[in-house]
Amino acid sequence: MSTIKDVAKYCGYSVATVSRVINDDPIVKAETREKVLLAIRALKYRPNLVAKNLRTQKSNSILVMIPTIANPYYAEVLRGIEQGVKETEMNPIIGTVEFDPKHMDHFLELLDSNQADGVIFISSSITSDRLTEVAKKHPAVMCNEYFDPMPVSYVSINNEDAAYEAACELANAGCKQIAYFSGVRDSSSSLDRSRGVKRAEEECESVAVSIIRGEDDLHSLKNKIRRILEENPEIDGLIMNSDVNGSVAIRALVEMDLVPGKDVRIISFDGTIISEITTPMLSCVKQPLFDLGYKAVWLLEKQMKEENAPIERLILSHEVTIRET
Amino acid sequence: MSTIKDVAKYCGYSVATVSRVINDDPIVKAETREKVLLAIRALKYRPNLVAKNLRTQKSNSILVMIPTIANPYYAEVLRGIEQGVKETEMNPIIGTVEFDPKHMDHFLELLDSNQADGVIFISSSITSDRLTEVAKKHPAVMCNEYFDPMPVSYVSINNEDAAYEAACELANAGCKQIAYFSGVRDSSSSLDRSRGVKRAEEECESVAVSIIRGEDDLHSLKNKIRRILEENPEIDGLIMNSDVNGSVAIRALVEMDLVPGKDVRIISFDGTIISEITTPMLSCVKQPLFDLGYKAVWLLEKQMKEENAPIERLILSHEVTIRET
DNA sequence: AATAAAGCTGTAATCGATTACATCGAGTGG
DNA sequence: CCACTCGATGTAATCGATTACAGCTTTATT
Known part of the structure; x- marks a missing residue:
């Protein structure tokens, strides 16, 4: 794989300029941009996101704690999350806890080891204390369930x-x-x-x-x-x-x-x-399953953007559907 | 968050030694190891895996391409994958394609941008050509479906x-x-x-x-x-x-x-x-859904360990279960 | 024409780890 | 007693990006 250095060498500019082109910095001259883009294409260059993440101190992923994936309920919520996450160019890391707190801790480590920027707890069996502790250090949101008083934002139906x-x-x-x-x-x-x-x-x-x-x-x-x-x-x-x-x-x-x-x-x-x-x-x-997930991401993003964003409560509307029973 | 440097300073050793302790290098003296571990605990230090991944050039994650998660079938296969991946301290990145090839490309980018070390295609609608191309650069495995001739290992039932x-x-x-x-x-x-x-x-x-x-x-x-x-x-x-x-x-x-x-x-x-x-x-x-996923990881790991590991075909046993229909 | 401002690009430090190589002291053998 | 080995640790380069700051042109201002 070629690196940003290779691209710089190839087109005769510095790595700084190449980096600016990659990140759409409007300061580079249009002509320069073209040449750099040409080089990028010629070398089939892909930025190494690991390096980028290290430098920028964000992982571009969020952790999703889910009881189990083997349940269409959670699967649908997850679809909403994936949609939301995709729209902001992030990646979800799905942590299926399978009702085992050890698993939960394993996944929560991702936050401390810089592999995830925030976390969504879906119907989580986390304790209020533990959540409060996590939320102190990282953006967090709950979906479906909540605590009283609320340590983090949450979304659910009424x-x-x-x-x-x-x-x-x-x-x-x-x-x-x-x-x-x-x-x-x-x-x-x-x-x-x-x-x-x-x-x-x-x-x-x-x-x-x-x-x-x-x-x-x-x-x-x-x-x-x-x-x-x-x-x-x-x-x-x-x-x-x-x-x-x-x-x-x-x-x-x-x-x-x-x-x-x-x-x-x-x-x-x-x-x-x-x-x-x-x-x-x-x-x-x-239940608006897809939207529950989608909105959870939305709430989380608010928390990630602002250090001290206010905690929110979001209630989505449900619908009683009479079919054959 | 504290870094390896902080730990080094705290315990009076160099970062190299701290790193050796973290990675269980037997060359460090037992006494030194203890002191370092103490420092690690005192500072609540967690290695920054992003930095580690950059340096070691592996991501510790594998990509799982799945048609949709909203289907108990795939969910169960996924559980097997998660189990397998967990045992080797890796993380799965789940790419739900939702029958859209654009999504597939989005996720395959993760391989080229160093965010994933290998890929498992579950019941994938990828074309034979595209798969061959991917497999040239990255370890890959198919689950449930296969091509003839086989560009990669696969696992399924008969x-x-x-x-x-x-x-x-x-x-x-x-x-x-x-x-x-x-x-x-x-x-x-x-x-x-x-x-x-x-x-x-x-x-x-x-x-x-x-x-x-x-x-x-x-x-x-x-x-x-x-x-x-x-x-x-x-x-x-x-x-x-x-x-x-x-x-x-x-x-x-x-x-x-x-x-x-x-x-x-x-x-x-x-x-x-x-x-x-x-x-x-x-x-x-x-179908042995869990095992299909589990074995897929196993096959992938073989591919990741050895540059030129042979392509394998793995057939798991099914069972006809007569219930009420 | 001299000077200031603006527009682009480059240099080099930095993120936090790993690791080849250097170093240094203690032990060993002749 | 000297040379050499071995064991334990440290120094510094490195992974591949971002970005503050410097520096060079070019244009604008007086």
């Missing part, structure tokens, strides 16, 4: 309203007894949603809502749903905390000879492709 | 055998007329699978197989399946080229009041989580 609307939707469709499966963690989203369904219960007096906590694998969740439905045959509405879990609910119902969407209605969170490929198709709370 | 076995499985279950939906591209996998189903047709004389090409979105694929089944009511077996398309087949059948797994059997390729969350659960050809 989970409370979303859950409220989902419950109302079921109530309007005639459901009298709704079970909300919230997942186990006392994450901000899970708490907000619980608050939302409770609010619906208070406001529409015709409906009762119970909250079922606990995170299970596919199989045990299915059994749990069956058990709960058998013990409480009056339940006629389910709110599931993800599309995958919505699909599990469908299966549980089918196995009990109940018809999803008729005997028992289901609304799941997320609106990923999963909700479109089940039979029947899942009604769901559609 | 798609011909897999399709053959799937067809035989349907035949054994009593199917007389099988339709194989192959997808549109004349990719190596698609061609191999076509060969496989044809071989099954020849060998089991009781069964006839037709190959249906063409790549459609979810909705038009569903209509296509319906149309074909209406026009050919004798079809009693479907082989779909992916789990997502398998789920579409389920829906098409249900809409026609046919029972998947009884009136018409379905076997789909891949064995992603999708095949487990449909109702009924899809029978499928399970």
